[in-house]
Amino acid sequence: MSMNVDYGPGDALLVVDMQNDFCEGGALAVKGGAALVPGINAEIAAARAAGALVVASRDWHPVDHVSFAHRGGPWPVHCVQDTDGAAFHPDLALEADTIRVSKATAFDADAYSAFDGTGLGGYLKEQGIARVIVCGLALDVCVRATVLEARREGFATLLLEGLSAAVDPDAASECRREFTEAGAEVRP
Helix, strand or coil: CCCCCCCCCCEEEEEECCEHHHCCCCCCCCCCCHHHHHHHHHHHHHHHHCCCEEEEEEECECCCCCCEHHHCCCECCCCECCCHHHCECCCCCCCCCCEEEEECCCCCCCCCCCCCCCCHHHHHHHCCCCEEEEEEECCCCHHHHHHHHHHHCCCEEEEEEEEEECCCHHHHHHHHHHHHHCCCEEEC
């Protein structure tokens, strides 16, 4: 079930926003989101077995976050701190020592990339990480921003497209082009 990534200690598997609100039944559900969990769990196991770092990002919005429609933002209320919607999918195999990165935690600023305002880039460099392997939700929103920011931060970057789903499936080919132009590797 694993995507045969050759993980090692210089790698970090970055699981983006596999939260209840982005899976079926959630406030901002991405079609096929929950179906990604078994494959992502296989990657988490493979990464851990090879000594790679596992990082899970999450939207962690305050009530009345600036991105919410009632505040003039583009999204319905989602991933509010300490709610069931903000929780990681219950079947996602995150060990206690998995690094959890919370983004978009301020009232007045949104963040799509796991690197945006979190200090993640500096932390990964301190840990000797050279390559970031990305999967999760949503391909055309937070995964996209995370892949592009990982490249800007100087990491070799591999997107596991088969373990990511898009809000707008028609946007996937444009995202793929952007990733390739930025120097990221895309694995179907």
